[in-house]
Amino acid sequence: MNPRQVQAFAERVLAEIEKVIIGKREVLEQVLLSILAGGHILFEDYPGLAKTLIARSFAATLGCSFRRVQFTPDLLPNDITGTYVLNRTTSQFELRKGPVFTNILLGDEINRAPPKTQSALLEAMQERQTTIEGDSYPIPEPFTVMATQNPIEYEGTYPLPEAQLDRFLVKLGIGYPSPEAEVEIMVRRIARKRDEAALSAVGSAQVLLECQKAVEEVYIDMALLRYIQEIVARTRNHAQVEIGSSPRGCLALMKLARARAALSGRDYVTPDDIKPFTVPALSHRLILKPDPWVRGVRPATVVNEVVQRVPVPKVPGAPG
Numbered sequence: 654m655n656p657r658q659v660q661a662f663a664e665r666v667l668a669e670i671e672k673v674i675i676g677k678r679e680v681l682e683q684v685l686l687s688i689l690a691g692g693h694i695l696f697e698d699y700p701g702l703a704k705t706l707i708a709r710s711f712a713a714t715l716g717c718s719f720r721r722v723q724f725t726p727d728l729l730p731n732d733i734t735g736t737y738v739l740n741r742t743t744s745q746f747e748l749r750k751g752p753v754f755t756n757i758l759l760g761d762e763i764n765r766a767p768p769k770t771q772s773a774l775l776e777a778m779q780e781r782q783t784t785i786e787g788d789s790y791p792i793p794e795p796f797t798v799m800a801t802q803n804p805i806e807y808e809g810t811y812p813l814p815e816a817q818l819d820r821f822l823v824k825l826g827i828g829y830p831s832p833e834a835e836v837e838i839m840v841r842r843i844a845r846k847r848d849e850a851a852l853s854a855v856g857s858a859q860v861l862l863e864c865q866k867a868v869e870e871v872y873i874d875m876a877l878l879r880y881i882q883e884i885v886a887r888t889r890n891h892a893q894v895e896i897g898s899s900p901r902g903c904l905a906l907m908k909l910a911r912a913r914a915a916l917s918g919r920d921y922v923t924p925d926d927i928k929p930f931t932v933p934a935l936s937h938r939l940i941l942k943p944d945p946w947v948r949g950v951r952p953a954t955v956v957n958e959v960v961q962r963v964p965v966p967k968v969p970g971a972p973g
Contacts, residue, residue, distance in 0.1 A: 654863040654864060654866070654867045655867060655920070656867060656871065656914070656915045656917075656918050656919055656920050657918050658867070659689070659864050659867050659868070659915045659916065659918075660915070660916055660917065660918040662855070662856060662860065662864060663685055663689075663864075663916050665855040665856075666685060666711075666714050666715060666855055666856065667681055667682065667685065669714045669852055669853060669855055670707075670710045670711065670714050670852070672841075672850065672852065673706065673710055673841075673850040673852065674703055674706065674707055674710060675830065675834045675837050675838055675841070676830045676831055676833070676834030676837070677703075677827060677828075677830070677834075680707075680825060680827055680828075681707070682916070683823065683825055683930075683933060684707060684711060684799075684825070685711070685916070686909055686912040686913055686916060686930075687797075687822050687823050687909070687912075688711065688715070688795070688797050688861070689861075689864055689865060689868050689912040689915065689916070690822060690865075690868060690905075690908035690909050690911070690912040691795065691797075691865055691868075691908065692797070692821070692822025692823065692905065692908060692909075693778050693797060693798040693799070693800070693820060693821045693822055694797070694798070694799045694800070694821065694822065694823055694824075694825060695763075695800050695801075695802065695818070695821040695823070695824040695825070695937065696799065696800065696801045696802070696824075696825055696826070696827065697801070697802050697803075697804055697824055697825075697826060698801075698804065698826045698827045698828070699803070699804065699805065700803060702827040702828070702829065703827060704799075704801045704827060705721070705759060705761060705801070707799075707827070708721075708757060708759040708799040709721075709759070710852055711757065711799075712756065712757040713852045713853075713854060714852050714853070714854060714855055714856070715756075715757075715854070715855075715856050715857075715858075715860075715861055716854035716855070716856045716857040716858065716860070716861075717755075717756035717757050717795070717857075717858050717861065718755045718756045718757070718793070718858070719755060719756070719757045719758075719759070720752035720753075720754075720755040720757075720758050720759070721752070721758075721759040721761060722752050722758065722759070722760050722761065723761045723762065724760055724761060724762050724763050724764070724765045724766035724770070725762075725765055725766065726765060726766065726767060728766045728767075728770050729770060730769055730770050730772070730773035731751065731773075731785070732751065732770070733751050733752060733753050733770065733773050733774055733777075733783075734751045734753055734773050734777075734783045734784070734785050735748060735749050735750040735751030735753070735754070735783075735785055736748075736749060736751070736785065736786075737749070737785070737786060748785065748790075750790075751783075753773075753774070753777045753783055753792060754783075754790075754792060754793060755793065755796075756793060756794075756795055756796060756797070756858050756861075757796075757797050757799065758777075758796075758797070758798050758799070759799050759800075759801070760774060760798060760799070760800040760801070761800075761801050762801060762802060762803060763800040763801065763802055763813065764802045764803075764810045764811055764812060764813055765810050765811070766811065767811055768811055768814065771811070771813065771814070771817055772817075774798065774817075775816070775817050775820060777792055777796070777798070778798050778817075778820045779820055781794070781796060793858075794858075794862060795858060795861050795862055795865060798821075800821070815896075815940070818937050818938070819899055819901050819938055820901075821937065822905050822908065822909070822934065823905070823909070823930070823933035823934055824933060824936060824937035825933055864915075867915055868908075868911050868912050868915045869911075870920065871911040871912075871914050871915050871919075871920055871921065871922060872920060872921040872922065873907060873910065873911060873921070873922040874921075874922070874966075874968040876966040876967075876968045877910070877922055877923075877924065877927065877966065877968055878907065879966070880924065880927065880963065880965065880966050881903050881906045881907055881910075881927060882903055883963050884906070884931060884935075884959055884960060884963050885897070885898045885900070885902045885903050885906070885935070887959045887962065887963060888902070888935060888938075888939055888955065888956065888959055891955055891958075891959060893941055893942055893945040893950055893955055894939055894940070894941055894942065894955060895940045895941060895942045896939070896940040897938075897939060898935050898938040898939060899938060901938070902934060902935050902938050905930075905934040905935075906927055906930060906931065906934050906935070909926075909927075909930040909933075909934060910922045910926040910927045910930065911926075913926040913929070913930070914926050923968070924965045924966065924968070928960060931956050931957070931959075931960050932953045932956050932957065935952075935956045936951075936952040936953045936956050937952070939952040939955060939956070941955070
């Protein structure tokens with residue numbers, strides 16, 4: 654599959670999802686690009702803004718298997734990974750796989766589960782495998798975790814450890830719809846006469862894997878790699894930052910830029926493929942000093958300031 658084919662496939666996917674997710678084209682593109690880049694997505698926004706619906710819609714449209722886990726304080730690791738169960742007929746223990754064995758896993762309110770349970774998900778996210786009773790089992794490919802957390806109601810939650818936050822390729826917000834989009838949501842609900850909206854699959858897990866392979870072939874100039882590294886390095890040296898982005902921030906920007914190039918039908922990256930993802934890819938990897946945080950400074954502000962200060966390199970349009 655070449656970038657033109659990836660672009661055509663992506664347009665079909667987005668057109669289908671926009672039948673139910675209205676007025677959020679930019680967010681939908683960011684989600685799709687993250688999936689094409691093979692990464693995991695953290696949604697942080699208020700309840701009722703279609704976080705779960707977006708995850709379900711992408712799974713249905715991409716033709717991928719989907720499982721949802723509601724994270725609660727009493728959720729155990731084997732509720733995610735699975736466990737061995739005694740078959741009374743054969744008197745043998747058989748593996749009953751948990752919801753992590755899927756293509757797209759939605760972890761709803763992930764910060765409500767205790768750290769031990771979060772660590773079970775962390776292994777699947779990073780290693781693409783899970784351990785059950787000492788044995789390791791591979792997770793099906795492709796595999797994407799879409800997790801949600803609520804920016805309010807922190808009582809009774811377990812903040813995600815920095816190591817787990819770092820495993821998410823991007824952190825996205827959705828935001829409220831525009832007045833016109835909100836009216837259109839009601840109009841479409843009246844027209845279909847039920848809450849659920851039926852979406853058609855325009856691809857399959859195998860097609861998605863081929864798209865991901867095509868993204869891996871996109872060329873990125875050395876000057877752009879240095880540009881990415883300079884942005885990430887400056888987050889570590891910023892006066893208002895306690896801890897800057899890890900090298901995973903570099904990898905995230907590189908992956909997303911290549912995916913955006915493919916989505917645009919190109920087999921090479923330009924600086925404009927990098928800039929839109931600096932905040933989604935880096936803001937959750939920064940820890941600010943206490944004083945700036947109290948004064949209302951947020952990581953996104955710091956990232957935007959850093960990007961404005963780093964000179965944009967001039968690179969040829971395509972490999973020579």
